[in-house]
Amino acid sequence: MEQTVCRRVLVTGMVQGVGFRPYIYKLAVTMGLKGIVYNSGQGVVIKVEGILSRIEEFINFIHAHPLQLAHIANVNVNTFPGQGFKDFTIAVSKGGVTDKTVVPPDAATCAQCRREILDSVDRHYRYPFTNCTGCGPRFTILKELPYDRTCTSMVSFPMCESCVREYNDPGDRRFHAQPVACPVCGPKVYLVDQHGNKIKGDWVEQSRLILSKGKILAVKGLGGFHLACNGLDNSAIERLRRLKKRPAKPLAVMCRNLDVVRKYCLVTTKEAELLCSPAAPIVVLPKRSASSLPQALSPGLNTLGVMLSYTPLHILLMGRCFDLLVMTSGNKGGLPLVTDNASALAQLQGVADFFLLHDREIVNRCDDTVVCINENKTHFFRRSRGFVPEPLMVPGNNQGHRGGKDIAVLGVGGDMKNTFCLLRPGQAYLSQHIGSLDKLEGQNAWHSALQRFCHLLGVKPRAVALDMHPDYYSAALARELECPTLINVQHHHSHMAACMAENGLNGKVIGVVLDGTGYGLDGEIWGCEVLSGGYHAFAREFHLQYLPLPGGEYAVNNPWVTAVAYLISMFGEQGYEKAEQIFPDRRKQIGIIVKMINSKINTPYTSSCGRLFDAVSALLGVCRENTYDGQAAVQLGEMIPLYYQGELDPYPYTVNKGVMGVSILFSSIMHDRARSVPPEQIAKRFHDTMVAMLACAVQDVRARSGLNRVVLSGGCWHNRYLLAASHGFLADKGFDVYVHNKVPPGDAGISLGQAVIACHNIT
Ligand code: ZN
Ligand code: ZN
Ligand code: FE
Numbered sequence: 001m002e003q004t005v006c007r008r009v010l011v012t013g014m015v016q017g018v019g020f021r022p023y024i025y026k027l028a029v030t031m032g033l034k035g036i037v038y039n040s041g042q043g044v045v046i047k048v049e050g051i052l053s054r055i056e057e058f059i060n061f062i063h064a065h066p067l068q069l070a071h072i073a074n075v076n077v078n079t080f081p082g083q084g085f086k087d088f089t090i091a092v093s094k095g096g097v098t099d100k101t102v103v104p105p106d107a108a109t110c111a112q113c114r115r116e117i118l119d120s121v122d123r124h125y126r127y128p129f130t131n132c133t134g135c136g137p138r139f140t141i142l143k144e145l146p147y148d149r150t151c152t153s154m155v156s157f158p159m160c161e162s163c164v165r166e167y168n169d170p171g172d173r174r175f176h177a178q179p180v181a182c183p184v185c186g187p188k189v190y191l192v193d194q195h196g197n198k199i200k201g202d203w204v205e206q207s208r209l210i211l212s213k214g215k216i217l218a219v220k221g222l223g224g225f226h227l228a229c230n231g232l233d234n235s236a237i238e239r240l241r242r243l244k245k246r247p248a249k250p251l252a253v254m255c256r257n258l259d260v261v262r263k264y265c266l267v268t269t270k271e272a273e274l275l276c277s278p279a280a281p282i283v284v285l286p287k288r289s290a291s292s293l294p295q296a297l298s299p300g301l302n303t304l305g306v307m308l309s310y311t312p313l314h315i316l317l318m319g320r321c322f323d324l325l326v327m328t329s330g331n332k333g334g335l336p337l338v339t340d341n342a343s344a345l346a347q348l349q350g351v352a353d354f355f356l357l358h359d360r361e362i363v364n365r366c367d368d369t370v371v372c373i374n375e376n377k378t379h380f381f382r383r384s385r386g387f388v389p390e391p392l393m394v395p396g397n398n399q400g401h402r403g404g405k406d407i408a409v410l411g412v413g414g415d416m417k418n419t420f421c422l423l424r425p426g427q428a429y430l431s432q433h434i435g436s437l438d439k440l441e442g443q444n445a446w447h448s449a450l451q452r453f454c455h456l457l458g459v460k461p462r463a464v465a466l467d468m469h470p471d472y473y474s475a476a477l478a479r480e481l482e483c484p485t486l487i488n489v490q491h492h493h494s495h496m497a498a499c500m501a502e503n504g505l506n507g508k509v510i511g512v513v514l515d516g517t518g519y520g521l522d523g524e525i526w527g528c529e530v531l532s533g534g535y536h537a538f539a540r541e542f543h544l545q546y547l548p549l550p551g552g553e554y555a556v557n558n559p560w561v562t563a564v565a566y567l568i569s570m571f572g573e574q575g576y577e578k579a580e581q582i583f584p585d586r587r588k589q590i591g592i593i594v595k596m597i598n599s600k601i602n603t604p605y606t607s608s609c610g611r612l613f614d615a616v617s618a619l620l621g622v623c624r625e626n627t628y629d630g631q632a633a634v635q636l637g638e639m640i641p642l643y644y645q646g647e648l649d650p651y652p653y654t655v656n657k658g659v660m661g662v663s664i665l666f667s668s669i670m671h672d673r674a675r676s677v678p679p680e681q682i683a684k685r686f687h688d689t690m691v692a693m694l695a696c697a698v699q700d701v702r703a704r705s706g707l708n709r710v711v712l713s714g715g716c717w718h719n720r721y722l723l724a725a726s727h728g729f730l731a732d733k734g735f736d737v738y739v740h741n742k743v744p745p746g747d748a749g750i751s752l753g754q755a756v757i758a759c760h761n762i763t
Helices: 020-030 052-064 111-117 161-168 203-212 234-244 258-264 269-276 312-318 341-347 440-457 473-480 491-502 553-557 559-582 584-599 609-619 631-637 663-674 679-705 720-732 747-761
Strands: 004-014 034-039 044-051 071-079 088-090 189-193 217-220 225-230 253-255 282-286 303-308 324-329 354-358 370-374 377-382 407-411 421-424 427-430 460-467 486-489 509-519 525-533 538-544 654-656 659-661 709-713 736-738
Touching: 004 052, 020 034, 020 044, 020 052, 020 088, 044 052, 052 071, 111 312, 189 203, 203 217, 203 225, 203 312, 203 354, 217 312, 217 341, 225 234, 234 324, 253 258, 258 269, 258 303, 269 282, 269 303, 269 370, 312 354, 341 354, 370 720, 407 440, 407 747, 421 440, 421 747, 427 747, 440 473, 460 473, 460 747, 486 491, 486 747, 491 509, 491 525, 491 709, 491 747, 509 609, 509 679, 525 609, 525 679, 538 679, 553 559, 553 609, 559 584, 559 609, 559 663, 609 631, 609 663, 609 679, 631 679, 631 720, 654 679, 659 663, 659 679, 663 679, 679 720, 709 720, 720 736
Parallel strands: 034 088, 217 354, 253 303, 282 370, 407 460, 460 486, 509 709, 538 659, 709 736
Antiparallel strands: 004 044, 004 071, 034 044, 189 354, 217 225, 225 324, 253 324, 282 303, 370 377, 407 421, 421 427, 509 525, 525 538, 654 659
């Protein structure tokens, strides 16, 4: 007979607050092992007794079948003197350390809860707030720590007897699940019209009826409101666009199940995994060319943002009635997502016909996360619900963290697509998507989210990092915090550092930062930059040739203006004529643009990559006006996959004395355009030219500096073709190339870079 042994197993990672102890309990009991499991400061500790082979099997099982919401970092096994355990138990946590100090992100409804809400004999049948330790709301309902029901918005819903029983039963799936609820004790849903009058009858049936009639329904979800309509009803979608004043920006849809997604879009295994993961993000997928999807969902694009129903409320709402529902954020243009019933009725009045409300408070606003799969890895457009507030591991620097664990460095982020970042030793906590800071509502949202984060983490920023831009709202917000240590960080340096940090890089690298707008050290608008350096400092090695931007923001919104400005500044009188030929209906305005450029009135200079893409997009007749951020560039990038007619050499360009010149590139494009070369072909050659030109600059930097690591950051790297082609090209040249896979490459990621830079520059 095998001898009984004892082992002490320490499991670290995201293992607290996710039902890990009951999982271990059940596993041990099933395997006939004795012992104890409890939370410690480092993770979950298991002391387990039994025969050696069984214990090994037990440990292997934990490795091979990690609990859905748990992310195991390490499993450490030590021998331990036997204690003669009689059974297996879950110990009540001692001291200050409990699983209640960890805040997991919200998780999509698990398969078991899904089964229960559809099972007419289960007590959770048709209950829209069903959840368990493996799923449900977390961050969005949490007011403060410890993570206890009393500290969440579930405090107003005392558990009924049945729920208490499950909550206290270590063998139950709902053991210590803080938000558990049932039809007897939990929150309730109700449907109202525009005036707040309740609609009688079953909310599920009534809501489905409303949607099937082509009406718009505002739905209170997990992290905020959505505006919903039938995703196959073209006129409903067009009406929603009209009322929301959103003519072209792609709308996300929610699908009933994975089969439905496959019916309309092409889905790889990796993409399917992401869709079905607990984070349940919006995944941007290629549309099937023969699918019957309404054009109005994502006009001018080959892709569509898709998610699966991730709460019981959504599952019940869709039923078998709808293949897909449009689920776009419930807000007024540029304002934060609406989270409470009263604001919904006030703000979405005139857009939504009906409102599906409930009486559980959304404590932390949290927009849907948007990702795609690039080169088999996750690429974030927006990192929010399902990921926040899980920290990222980043290279530590003790210097910035003198004074202990409760000291943090804050990166306040940028003005667009804002997030902020609180950095603790080795751990970066990025906020949820805050969005635009140009309005008071956005600034208030920023303030309250920051307050909540500091409170939840128990930290107070000892240093605050901000963008150098003198007019940034985020910078003004940073100054208002009255922190004695303010550190100004250049925009593109932040981008570079963000990519370094998420890849765990130290030392020096080459940074290729491509974006729309960032305030440069010379006071001009930067945006297509090849940098070298690290967290401490950087040098600007190359930049795109400076071009005029008449009217600044006006040109940003009107790519055709940028196109005209480039033609004029590159080709003078000739450019004027060309501009008039290409945009004959804009003669008058072209005259004004010329005057502005010549007299330098309200015409800053820019090396922006985004503007270059805008100009080419407008010249090729792809997009003249941006109705949403990056539209012209996005549509230009989307043309590439349509073009498969062999390889063409890049257009000519110059890389000289720190400047990447595009004058000859432009005349070549004009030449091709005059010869009626298909715009897809010109677009592809333009992209290939960018790849070659940037690689040329990067090779020059390597030759002088010996640096071989390249980080790619900035919003232009959302362009799939540009990213894949550059990555491949640089890797072929022997570079170690690093891209963003944990935070978005755009301005949503700069708070991370700011914080890391500040941390390394505190004296
Ligand atoms: Zn569940
Ligand atoms: Zn109950
Ligand atoms: Fe940027």
